[in-house]
Amino acid sequence: MDDPQTASVFFLLPVATAYLTVCGLWLLYDWKAKLRRDEPPLALSDHPYWDLLLTVAAAAGIFLLGGAYRAGWLLPTGSTSWGRLAWIADNLIIYSPIAAVLLVRRQGPETVFLTPVRLPEKIALGLALGVVAVATYCLLRGEGDRIPQYLADAVAFDTLADFVPVFLEGVAVAFAFVRLRWLVGTAAAVAIPSLLFAAGHVPGQIEAGRDAWHMTVFFAFNSALPAAIFGTVQRARDVIWIGLVHYLMDIAIHAI
Numbered sequence: 001m002d003d004p005q006t007a008s009v010f011f012l013l014p015v016a017t018a019y020l021t022v023c024g025l026w027l028l029y030d031w032k033a034k035l036r037r038d039e040p041p042l043a044l045s046d047h048p049y050w051d052l053l054l055t056v057a058a059a060a061g062i063f064l065l066g067g068a069y070r071a072g073w074l075l076p077t078g079s080t081s082w083g084r085l086a087w088i089a090d091n092l093i094i095y096s097p098i099a100a101v102l103l104v105r106r107q108g109p110e111t112v113f114l115t116p117v118r119l120p121e122k123i124a125l126g127l128a129l130g131v132v133a134v135a136t137y138c139l140l141r142g143e144g145d146r147i148p149q150y151l152a153d154a155v156a157f158d159t160l161a162d163f164v165p166v167f168l169e170g171v172a173v174a175f176a177f178v179r180l181r182w183l184v185g186t187a188a189a190v191a192i193p194s195l196l197f198a199a200g201h202v203p204g205q206i207e208a209g210r211d212a213w214h215m216t217v218f219f220a221f222n223s224a225l226p227a228a229i230f231g232t233v234q235r236a237r238d239v240i241w242i243g244l245v246h247y248l249m250d251i252a253i254h255a256i
Contacts, residue, residue, distance in 0.1 A: 012218075014140035015253065016225050021136050022129040022245055023232040029125060030236065038117050039237045040110045048182040054101045055179045061097030062172065069094060084161040095168040098175050113174040113239045126244030133245050134252045150252045162256040167243040174239050177230065190230045198222035 030036055045051045068074055074093060075086035098112065109115055131151065138147050153159050173193075181189035198219045205215050233242050250256045 010141065011253075012221065014137045015249070016221070017140055018133040018137040018249060019225065019229055019245075022133045023228055025129055025132065026125070026232055026236060026241060033121075035118060035121065035125070036236055036238070039115060040108070040117070042110055042178065042237060043108075045179070045182040048179070051105065051179045052183050054105065055176050058097035058101050059172075059176070061100075062094055065094040065096070079158060081157075084158070087161050088164045091165045091168055094165075095172060098172060101175075110237065111175070111178050112171050113178070113233065113237050114171060115238070119240070122238060122240040123244070126241035127248075129241060130245045130248035134248050137249065137252050146252075150248070153251050154248055159251065159256065162250075163243075163247045166247045166250055166256065167239070170239045170243045170246060174233070177234065181234070186234060190227050190234065194223045194227040194230060197226045 065074075069090050074090045077083045077087040077090060102108075102111070134150050135144075135147055138144050138150070177189055177193065180192065184192070198221075201218065201222050202215060205218060210218070229242070233239065236242075247256075
């Protein structure tokens with residue numbers, strides 16, 4: 001996998017095109033099928049500052065539990081069936097602070113964009129869009145012959161367990177996004193993490209010796225792409241379809 005901080009256009013443009021394509025297709029599908037119409041309304045917070053503080057605390061808890069895993073203090077993992085099940089359990093433990101906050105604040109799953117509304121349809125749509133994303137990425141790179149292998153890898157026993165951390169990462173992002181939106185509104189909630197994402201890539205580009213023009217273009221690119229994805233996901237109020245796309249794309253780019 002190319003380092004996303006210093007990756008070439010040959011890597012970034014196919015990735016961006018793949019994600020933007022499926023976002024556009026989701027919007028088109030929703031226009032026809034009214035998928036988001038049946039989602040429960042997202043309630044407003046009565047204490048948005050308190051909720052954002054708890055979000056920071058949950059993030060710290062996730063970081064600490066992740067450190068505990070790396071230190072070998074959670075369940076031992078491996079390539080066996082029990083090892084892969086332990087990997088799933090460890091990730092559920094690592095991301096458990098989110099569930100704890102939801103319980104304490106008595107907030108429903110809709111506040112992490114995760115509901116069972118039209119669930120089979122969401123899963124089918126996510127899988128279809130994931131295949132489109134992988135195909136788009138591979139074809140733009142001239143690697144169409146790899147598509148069947150990536151799709152086969154996605155359902156392989158050793159790989160399936162990796163869906164859990166990928167999906168929970170999306171839940172965590174939705175958790176933080178909703179609580180930021182409660183405080184600053186939708187536009188700022190889309191803009192702030194997108195700009196932070198772009199800014200996070202600057203040190204690596206400086207270290208790699210990129211010139212100012214190159215860094216400016218990449219900053220614009222690295223902020224516009226997540227903004228488009230955030231905008232689509234918040235409109236969908238659903239992490240299931242994007243979680244499946246994310247999983248399949250991570251396989252294609254060798255992130256897992």
